[in-house]
Amino acid sequence: xxxxxxxxxxxxxxxxxxxxxxxxxxxxxxxxxxxxxxxxxxxxxxxxxxxxxxxxxxxxxxxxxxxxxxxxxxxxxxxxxxxxxxxxxxxxxxxxxxxxxxxxxxxxxxxxxxxxxxxxxxxxxxxxxxxxxxxxxxxxxxxxxxxxxxxxxxxxxxxxxxxxxxxxxxxxxxxxxxxxxxxxxxxxxxxxxxxxxxxxxxxxxxxxxxxxxxxxxxxxxxxxxxxxxxxxxxxxxxxxxxxxxxxxxxxxxxxxxxxxxxxxxxxxxxxxxxxxxx
Amino acid sequence: xxxxxxxxxxxxxxxxxxxxxxxxxxxxxxxxxxxxxxxxxxxxxxxxxxxxxxxxxxxxxxxxxxxxxxxxxxxxxxxxxxxxxxxxxxxxxxxxxxxxxxxxxxxxxxxxxxxxxxxxxxxxxxxxxxxxxxxxxxxxxxxxxxxxxxxxxxxxxxxxxxxxxxxxxxxxxxxxxxxxxxxxxxxxxxxxxxxxxxxxxxxxxxxxxxxxxxxxxxxxxxx
Amino acid sequence: xxxxxxxxxxxxxxxxxxxxxxxxxxxxxxxxxxxxxxxxxxxxxxxxxxxxxxxxxxxxxxxxxxxxxxxxxxxxxxxxxxxxxxxxxxxxxxxxxxxxxxxxxxxxxxxxxxxxxxxxxxxxxxxxxxxxxxxxxxxxxxxxxxxxxxxxxxxxxxxxxxxxxxxxxxxxxxxxxxxxxxxxxxxxxxxxxxxxxxxxxxxxxxxxxxxxxxxxxxxxxxxxxxxxxxxxxxxxxxxxxxxxxxxxxxxxxxxxxxxxxxxxxxxxxxxxxxxxxxxxxxxxxxxxxxxxxxxxxxxxxxxxxxxxxxxxxxxxxxxxxxxxxxxxxxxxxxxxxxxxxxxxxxxxxxxxxxxxxxxxxxxxxxxxxxxxxxxxxxxxxxxxxxxxxx
Numbered sequence: 001x002x003x004x005x006x007x008x009x010x011x012x013x014x015x016x017x018x019x020x021x022x023x024x025x026x027x028x029x030x031x032x033x034x035x036x037x038x039x040x041x042x043x044x045x046x047x048x049x050x051x052x053x054x055x056x057x058x059x060x061x062x063x064x065x066x067x068x069x070x071x072x073x074x075x076x077x078x079x080x081x082x083x084x085x086x087x088x089x090x091x092x093x094x095x096x097x098x099x100x101x102x103x104x105x106x107x108x109x110x111x112x113x114x115x116x117x118x119x120x121x122x123x124x125x126x127x128x129x130x131x132x133x134x135x136x137x138x139x140x141x142x143x144x145x146x147x148x149x150x151x152x153x154x155x156x157x158x159x160x161x162x163x164x165x166x167x168x169x170x171x172x173x174x175x176x177x178x179x180x181x182x183x184x185x186x187x188x189x190x191x192x193x194x195x196x197x198x199x200x201x202x203x204x205x206x207x208x209x210x211x212x213x214x215x216x217x218x219x220x221x222x223x224x225x226x227x228x229x230x231x232x233x234x235x236x237x238x239x240x241x242x243x244x245x246x247x248x249x250x251x252x253x254x255x256x257x258x259x260x261x262x263x264x265x266x267x268x269x270x271x272x273x274x275x276x277x278x
Numbered sequence: 279x280x281x282x283x284x285x286x287x288x289x290x291x292x293x294x295x296x297x298x299x300x301x302x303x304x305x306x307x308x309x310x311x312x313x314x315x316x317x318x319x320x321x322x323x324x325x326x327x328x329x330x331x332x333x334x335x336x337x338x339x340x341x342x343x344x345x346x347x348x349x350x351x352x353x354x355x356x357x358x359x360x361x362x363x364x365x366x367x368x369x370x371x372x373x374x375x376x377x378x379x380x381x382x383x384x385x386x387x388x389x390x391x392x393x394x395x396x397x398x399x400x401x402x403x404x405x406x407x408x409x410x411x412x413x414x415x416x417x418x419x420x421x422x423x424x425x426x427x428x429x430x431x432x433x434x435x436x437x438x439x440x441x442x443x444x445x446x447x448x449x450x451x452x453x454x455x456x457x458x459x460x461x462x463x464x465x466x467x468x469x470x471x472x473x474x475x476x477x478x479x480x481x482x483x484x485x486x487x488x489x490x491x492x493x494x495x496x497x498x499x500x501x
Numbered sequence: 502x503x504x505x506x507x508x509x510x511x512x513x514x515x516x517x518x519x520x521x522x523x524x525x526x527x528x529x530x531x532x533x534x535x536x537x538x539x540x541x542x543x544x545x546x547x548x549x550x551x552x553x554x555x556x557x558x559x560x561x562x563x564x565x566x567x568x569x570x571x572x573x574x575x576x577x578x579x580x581x582x583x584x585x586x587x588x589x590x591x592x593x594x595x596x597x598x599x600x601x602x603x604x605x606x607x608x609x610x611x612x613x614x615x616x617x618x619x620x621x622x623x624x625x626x627x628x629x630x631x632x633x634x635x636x637x638x639x640x641x642x643x644x645x646x647x648x649x650x651x652x653x654x655x656x657x658x659x660x661x662x663x664x665x666x667x668x669x670x671x672x673x674x675x676x677x678x679x680x681x682x683x684x685x686x687x688x689x690x691x692x693x694x695x696x697x698x699x700x701x702x703x704x705x706x707x708x709x710x711x712x713x714x715x716x717x718x719x720x721x722x723x724x725x726x727x728x729x730x731x732x733x734x735x736x737x738x739x740x741x742x743x744x745x746x747x748x749x750x751x752x753x754x755x756x757x758x759x760x761x762x763x764x765x766x767x768x769x770x771x772x773x774x775x776x777x778x779x780x781x782x783x784x785x786x787x788x789x790x791x792x793x794x795x796x797x798x799x800x801x802x803x804x805x806x807x808x809x810x811x812x813x814x815x816x817x818x819x820x821x822x823x824x825x826x827x828x829x830x831x832x833x834x835x836x837x838x839x840x841x842x843x844x845x846x847x848x849x850x851x852x853x854x855x856x857x858x859x860x861x862x863x864x865x866x867x868x869x870x871x872x873x874x875x876x877x878x879x880x881x882x883x884x885x886x887x888x889x890x891x
Contacts, residue, residue: 005712005715005716005717005718008711008712009649009712012708012712013649028656028659040663040666040667040670041667042666042667042668042669042670042685043666043670043671044670044671067815071578071580071581071815072581073577073581073582073584073585108584108674109671109674110583110584110587110674110676111670111676111684112580112581112583112584112676115684115814116580116814116815124670303822303823303824304820304821304822305607305608305609305610305819305820305821305822305823305824305841306607306608306609306610306822307607307608307610307822307824309823309824309825311823335735335736336735336738336751337738338738338740338827338834338836338853339825339827339836339838339851339853341838341849341851341853343840343848343849390838392825392836392838392853396735396749396751399751399756402825404825425736425737425738426733426736426737426738426861426862427736427737427738427739427858427861428738429737429861430857430858430860430861431858438569438571451564452563452564453563453564453567453890453891454564454567455564462569462572463569463571463572465575467572
């Protein structure tokens with residue numbers, strides 16, 4: 001029959017219209033500012049910087065390694081390294097960002113910076129009401145505006161934040177254990193040194209060095225491990241340096257690599273003009 | 279499906295005089311390609327399409343690649359006259375000297391065609407054609423008469439790389455506007471200094487914006 | 502400015518569009534449809550020459566959204582390209598991710614863990630369902646069914662986008678796949694939610710079919726309009742639902758068996774007239790097949806890691822070589838062609854955009870039809886301008 005399609009269609013529309021008053025399934029819209037949908041945990045908008053403790057400036061996890069700056073696809077991150085150092089979450093003196101700006105008018109919320117950050121320092125925020133009447137300055141967030149506490153991170157991404165915390169705690173425990181071991185080793189050395197100021201002291205110190213060096217994750221730890229050892233040993237005859245498998249040296253080198261290679265990798269200089277094949 | 283060597287042999291018997299070179303691909307996927315001499319391009323393409331065993335009736339992807347001129351440093355031994363004091367007397371002696379010279383290998387533009395067969399469901403067979411250089415001899419035969427799928431893609435290559443496809447029915451710029459001069463996908467392409475920069479608070483964009491403003495003030499660039 | 506500067510028009514022997522001549526009565530009218538025409542799905546222009554209402558010439562004009570995506574891809578690392586692929590066909594960012602990841606994996610010989618393969622299939626099929634649903638919605642919108650069918654399609658799409666958001670963090674710019682797996686694992690709650698959405702999909706497809714398949718207006722406007730011959734379709738490199746609507750059995754999921762598609766049982770819907778109605782029906786049936794793949798994949802989803810532990814995130818430098826990876830994206834064959842010279846950036850990065858190449862035959866399909874049908878024929882091609890212009 002001509003027109004039964006229209007009748008069928010109108011019946012369906014009427015059903016949905018009436019249904020929207022009773023069924024949540026059919027009522028798919030919400031009246032935004034008054035009513036809000038809950039954001040999923042994985043939601044992401046723009047990055048923020050995580051800090052531990054109460055003081056945002058002291059607690060920033062970022063060590064200004066600039067990996068995110070180099071990897072950022074639209075190049076919206078701008079970092080200036082500090083001249084001095086401040087202790088990080090395990091107490092190791094680290095460089096911190098003197099300037100950390102993100103231009104969120106450029107940022108495309110891709111999360112690459114979060115993925116490449118080796119220090120769990122940058123995470124994705126879920127805030128989305130960021131409109132401003134200032135076209136340039138208002139959308140350029142500096143490190144104070146970017147800093148958010150770890151508690152806030154827990155609030156918006158609870159699962160992810162707990163995982164991160166567990167990972168950091170583990171690392172910290174390792175570092176502490178290492179520092180303790182190093183301190184003990186130094187103490188033992190200090191005890192051994194005056195009694196036998198002979199090559200024997202080298203023999204005592206030697207086997208301990210490789211043990212210190214083993215876990216690669218202790219990259220950041222190694223230097224601190226070294227620091228107390230040096231301090232306690234300062235008054236004593238110099239402990240045997242560089243036994244080849246000496247702890248700190250190779251690890252800091254790796255740290256360096258971590259920070260430096262992407263920089264080189266992403267440099268926007270004219271590429272090798274070679275032919276890829278052959 | 280036949281291997282690239284077999285295809286090469288088949289082409290050489292079917293199209294006499296066609297220069298076919300196998301270009302090996304060191305990647306694990308081993309998608310080797312065939313470099314075809316440009317003057318036999320259309321004949322080879324027709325053979326590949328119409329051969330019953332190959333039946334490469336589906337041209338999937340056409341793209342250009344730009345290889346810049348390459349400077350290859352070479353060590354050459356040359357004899358040179360050197361004045362030397364031998365036994366207290368100054369003499370001119372021939373001496374072998376090693377010299378580093380730079381040989382310039384001209385760059386070229388390349389068109390890469392990925393062929394598949396819908397009838398036999400195999401592929402890809404990759405064929406390439408190269409231009410003589412990057413500046414004045416940039417012509418390649420168009421394969422659009424053989425596979426219509428190349429129509430827009432060859433236009434795109436003409437637009438972005440500057441390869442001129444002879445025999446293409448409608449060779450115009452496709453993505454850039456008609457008055458545009460350069461070829462933006464070439465590796466030595468420099469962005470023209472003619473658009474309005476939106477200065478961000480720092481970084482190179484700001485620097486460029488300032489440079490641009492200075493140029494405009496000096497009358498060297500357009501606003 | 503006119504773009505009819507056609508050279509070499511008398512070229513013999515190629516599959517060119519037939520030449521339509523004016524019947525000599527009245528004047529020819531040249532119309533620029535677009536770039537701001539609501540039916541052009543973005544900024545796209547068709548320069549049309551009309552003889553009365555009959556189209557006798559049509560030239561598509563591209564480039565309004567051109568941003569030199571490929572050159573951009575060559576100036577940054579392989580990983581940094583991944584979020585940019587989202588922005589090609591912004592309806593189907595996950596299939597774009599997959600195609601790019603596949604090409605890079607082929608380049609370096611990277612294996613992908615089982616669970617990640619399953620997740621990729623699930624996400625790709627969800628993408629296909631939402632893309633086809635909204636394409637049909639837009640087609641009906643262009644037919645004059647203002648609003649309602651499109652909103653029904655979008656209501657369904659919304660559910661799928663919610664799934665994407667809760668897994669990847671973003672509704673459309675997902676940036677989810679990586680070379681050697683996926684970025685994050687799916688939680689059991691997500692799998693459960695997906696099951697629920699997938700269970701609700703057949704009802705939606707049924708509803709659509711019930712109202713549309715035999716609708717007089719739809720049949721009158723679609724059947725026999727915009728016919729594409731199979732031989733021309735193959736010769737022109739057409740792919741996806743458009744190729745299959747012309748009756749050519751070519752589905753890359755079946756041909757290449759990329760990922761783990763050989764494990765699933767599904768059929769390839771084919772049309773036999775190659776008109777708009779067939780294109781619409783093929784999409785409808787493909788949604789059903791996608792739902793069947795989704796059910797199988799959700800049933801078999803294994804446990805395990807989603808990322809190959811050997812895969813590198815930072816300092817990714819493939820050895821010299823090249824690769825062409827392609828997948829069956831909702832719009833057709835989406836391929837990525839990469840040449841590496843051993844540096845962290847690709848030496849050549851090329852996207853084979855299905856929407857762009859499917860427009861090759863737009864003129865052939867439109868010639869001789871009424872100008873009102875051009876909108877429909879164009880809508881049945883299913884393009885996204887982000888991919889056409891790159």
